[in-house]
Amino acid sequence: GAGVSQSPRYKVAKRGQDVALRCDPISGHVSLFWYQQALGQGPEFLTYFQNEAQLDKSGLPSDRFFAERPEGSVSTLKIQRTQQEDSAVYLCASSPADRGLGEQYFGPGTRLTVT
Amino acid sequence: GDSVTQMEGPVTLSEEAFLTINCTYTATGYPSLFWYVQYPGEGLQLLLKATKADDKGSNKGFEATYRKETTSFHLEKGSVQVSDSAVYFCALKAGGGADGLTFGKGTHLIIQP
Numbered sequence: 083g084a085g086v087s088q089s090p091r092y093k094v095a096k097r098g099q100d101v102a103l104r105c106d107p108i109s110g111h112v113s114l115f116w117y118q119q120a121l122g123q124g125p126e127f128l129t130y131f132q133n134e135a136q137l138d139k140s141g142l143p144s145d146r147f148f149a150e151r152p153e154g155s156v157s158t159l160k161i162q163r164t165q166q167e168d169s170a171v172y173l174c175a176s177s178p179a180d181r182g183l184g185e186q187y188f189g190p191g192t193r194l195t196v197t
Numbered sequence: 198g199d200s201v202t203q204m205e206g207p208v209t210l211s212e213e214a215f216l217t218i219n220c221t222y223t224a225t226g227y228p229s230l231f232w233y234v235q236y237p238g239e240g241l242q243l244l245l246k247a248t249k250a251d252d253k254g255s256n257k258g259f260e261a262t263y264r265k266e267t268t269s270f271h272l273e274k275g276s277v278q279v280s281d282s283a284v285y286f287c288a289l290k291a292g293g294g295a296d297g298l299t300f301g302k303g304t305h306l307i308i309q310p
Contacts, residue, residue, distance in 0.1 A: 083217060085240075086240070095249070113296075115296070115297055115298075117298075122302065122303075123302050123303075124201070124286050124288070124300030124301050124303050125241070125286075125298070125300050126300070127296070127297025127298065127299070128297075130296035137296065138296040138297070139236050165268060172242070175241075182270075185243050185246075186243070186298065188233075188240040188241040188242070189240055190239070190240045191240065
């Protein structure tokens with residue numbers, strides 16, 4: 083069956099550009115998470131959606147980062163005025179359970195390089 | 198805050214060797230503990246989990262026991278195969294409603310034939 087998909091898989095942006103990263107979760111999954119994984123590090127939590135509601139955005143590193151999930155399925159992570167420190171792999175995960183209580187299924191990630 | 202510490206890699210072993218990857222954690226409340234694995238070119242996959250003290254998670258010959266007294270969740274396998282070569286991440290989900298997982302830095306395991 084279809085898993086979590088993310089697009090694009092690779093993105094190169096010049097410093098100062100805006101980018102939008104897309105996540106298609108597993109159909110019917112209530113919970114959706116975004117993580118940021120820097121090179122050689124583990125993923126770090128950014129934000130959490132339960133259906134269309136963004137219940138936790140405590141991990142977003144600055145107000146340049148914005149996420150939405152308007153219809154409770156596809157989600158977009160937007161980064162405005164990208165900086166070099168934003169270079170990382172951005173992972174999306176979905177779960178059938180509320181509030182991360184169940185297994186999280188991860189997508190392949192989008193590798194963002196800011197030059 | 199919550200944190201996970203796991204042994205640095207890469208860890209290189211011969212096929213059929215015994216594997217231990219150490220993981221310790223700091224968390225408030227009673228977290229759930231996980232091991233995730235990332236095979237080359239693939240996304241993170243849940244390997245095993247334990248939700249309370251003394252629980253043992255197991256899958257594909259791997260085991261880990263939730264030790265509250267030592268705040269540890271070490272990953273073990275009795276006889277590794279070349280196909281076990283991957284990056285392994287220890288993670289926790291804190292109690293008290295925190296939503297995301299807290300991951301360690303990952304341990305790269307290389308199994309040589």
